[in-house]
Amino acid sequence: MARGPARNLLYLYLSKNNSSKFRFFSVSSRFLHAHFTEPKKIQDFHICGHPLPIPPQFSPLWFNQWKRFDLFNFYRHPFSTVVENEDNESELCNLDVEENECEIGTLGSEKRLNFVQIASRDPVEIYRELRDASKGEKQTRGDWDTLIEIFRCFAKSGWASNQALAVYIGAAFFPTAAHKFRNFFFKKCKVDIAKYLVSLGPCIEAEKFLFPIFVEFCLEEFPDEIKNFRKMVESADLTKPHTWFPFARAMKRKIIYHCGPTNSGKTYNALQRFMEAKKGIYCSPLRLLAMEVFDKVNGLGVYCSLLTGQEKKHVPFSNHVACTVEMVSTDEMYDVAVIDEIQMMADSHRGYAWTRALLGLKADEIHVCGDPSVLDIVRKICSETGDELVEQHYERFKPLVVEAKTLLGDLKNVRSGDCVVAFSRREIFEVKLAIEKHTNHRCCVIYGALPPETRRQQATLFNDPNNEFDVLVASDAVGMGLNLNIRRIIFNTLSKYNGDKIVPVPSSQVKQIAGRAGRRGSRYPEGLTTTLQLEDLDYLIECLKKPFDEVHKVGLFPFYEQVELFAGQIPNSTFSELLDRFGENCRLDGSYFLCQYNHIKKIANMLEKVQGLSLEDRFNFCFAPVNIRDPKAMYHLLKFASSYAQELPVNIAMGMPKCSARNDSELLDLETRHQVLSMYMWLSNHFENDKFPYFKKAEAMATEIAELLGESLANARWKPESRNSGKQKGQEKDGGNERPRRSQETPLSQQQKLEKVAA
Ligand SMILES: Nc1ncnc2c1ncn2[C@@H]1O[C@H](COP(=O)(O)OP(=O)(O)OP(=O)(O)O)[C@@H](O)[C@H]1O
C-alpha cells in the first residue's frame, strides 16, 4: 500500500457568537472526516481567502452527523487547517493526518514511486506545466484510446458536474468546458501524467485526479462564463429565508405550538387568545375555514373582517381579520396571530405560504396549530429566528374507536351520522346513488371542486338533525376545517389517484380524515371509524397506529422580486423557461425545498402567446385559482389575460344557466362556471380594480351558481361523468379503485383487531 501526504487548507468562518464546538478527526488527500456538534453556526467556507458558496450537498444540516466530504473542493493548499471566527482570531487545529489510500501494489517499484509523486502533486502546478508546455508528448495508441475513454467519462460524470457548481461552472456549461479541457489536455499532455491516468483507467479516481486541474483550466479560460453563472446563482439564492424579514427578526416573538391530533381543541384554544387580543389575524388553510372563523368570531361579538383571494369583507371598527394563509400581510403589526394547520408547511405545492407566514408575521404572539410532524422543524426555525417557542401538547377529547366489523362491502349498512369517504368525484356520486337507491337515507356531498359556499350549505344540511339528509359522502376535502356532526367515518376505499397512478392514501391523511368523527359538543362526541371492505381494515388500523412522520423540509417559493432579479440574468427567456432555470439553479438550505410549480408552468405556457403582459402580470396570472385540467376554465383565463393585455376592461363573458343541473354534465358545467367567476374575483383583487370592473356582478353570479349547485346536489340521482374522461379511463385501467396490496400483510383476527382498536 503506497501512501501520499495530505495537502489541504480549509478555512471555516464561524458566526459571531462563536461557541461552536467542532472537531476535525482526520484529513487525507481525499477526505476530511469531521464532526460538528453545532453545525448551524457555520456560515461560510473560504478557501485561501476566496469565499465559496456552501454547495447544496454541504449545507449546514449536512454536517449533522459524522460525514466524509470530498476535499477536491478544497484542493491545492498545503497541509494545515485554519479555523477562524469573525474577529479573525485564527487558531490552528492539530490534524491527525491520514494518508492516501491509493493502492498500486502490483506495479514496479520505480513506477509506483513515480505515480505516488504524480498523485500527490499540486494540481495548480500540473495545470501550469501543461499550459506552458509548447506541445504534448507522444503517447502510444493504446494509451490514447484509454485517455479518450477517461475524458468521455469525465464529461459525463455527474460527480464532476456537481462539484463544478461550487466554482460556478453550471451544469449546462459543464460539457462544453469538459470538451475544451480535453482538447487542451490532449494538445499538451505529458507522458508521466498520461501513464498515471491510464493506470487508473476510466474511473472515479481518474475523475478526481483531473477535476482540480480542470478547475484551474476553467478559472483561466472561462472567467466570463463563471462570473455570469455566479451572478445567476446568487440571484436565485433562497438560502437563509429567515433573513428575508428583518422587521420580524428585530422583534422578540413568542411562538406557541398547539400540537396534537385532530379534534383535540388546538384551534379552539388558539382562537381564544386571538379573540382576547387587541389586534389579531387568523390564517386559514381554506376559504371555508376562514369564513367559519369570520362568522364564529363576529357571532361572539368580536368584530372581524374577512380576507381571501376572492373576497374582502371589511367589518367597520374591526381589529381582527380571518384570512387565507396566502393572503397574510407581513407588513401589518399584530398582537396575536394564529396559523392553522401548520403541518401544511410541508405541502409540496402550497407549503411556501405557511413558511412565509411563520417567518414573516409581525406579531408578538404567534399560535401555530397542527400535528406533531413539523414540530422539530419549527423548533429549528425558531432557534434560527431567535423566537421563543412554547409547546402545548394535546390529546383527543375522546379516543377514536375503530369498528372491526366494517360494512362488509355493503353500503346498505350505512347509518344516520355516517360519512362515507371516497377519493374521486365519480366514486362520490356512485356511492351517493347506491345509498339513496338501496336505503332510506339521503346524502349530502362535499368535494374539492364545489365552491366553499356550497360545501358549507351541504355541511349545514348534514348537521341539521331535522331533515332527511343524514349521511355525508365526501372526498378528502372533508379532512380539514369543517365542523361536522359525524358519528362514523367509513372509508369507501383507501387508495387514490395521485395524478399519476393509484396509490395507498398516506397515513397522515387517513388519520386526519378519520379524526373528523366525533366532535366535542356535537351530537356524536365519540368518534368511530371503519372501512367498507373488510380487506381494507388492516391498513386503516395500521395508519391510525402509525406515529406522525417527521418532516425534514418545508416549502419555499420565490417572491416576485426574486424572480425579477433572476430574470435580469437571463434576458429574452419566456416566463416558463425562467421558472425552469430558477428551479435548476436556486440554492436552498437543507431544511427547505422549492415548491412544485408544474401548474404555474402550465398557465405560463398557455399565456406565452399573449403579447403585452409584463413579467409581473404573468407572475400574477399564473397564481390565479384555476383547475389546469379543466379546458373551459383555462380558456376563460386566457381570454381574461388577453383582454387585460390589450388594456380593455375585462368582461366576464359568460352567461348564467337557467336552472339547476339535470344531469352530471350540467353539474360539471355549473362547477366550471363557478370556478371562472371565482377566478375573475381573484384577478379583480390582485390587479387594479378598474381592469376587472365587474367584480360585483361576478360575485352575484357566483352566489347564484352556488345555490344552483346546492339544489342540483339535493336532486342528483345520475351516473357520474368525468371532467377528463381520457385520464379517468386510464386511471381505472391502472388498477381501478383497488388499493394495491402489500405482499407482507398478515391478516389479523377479529380479536386482535379489537385489541388494536382499544389501544
Ligand atoms: N375547551 C373547549 N370548550 C368547548 N368546546 C371546545 C373546547 N375545545 C374544543 N372545543 C370544540 O371541540 C371541537 C374540536 O376543537 P378544535 O376544532 O379546536 O380541534 P382541533 O384540534 O383544532 O381539530 P382539527 O385538527 O380537526 O382542526 C370544536 O367544535 C371546538 O369548538
Ligand SMILES: [Mg+2]
Ligand atoms: Mg383545528
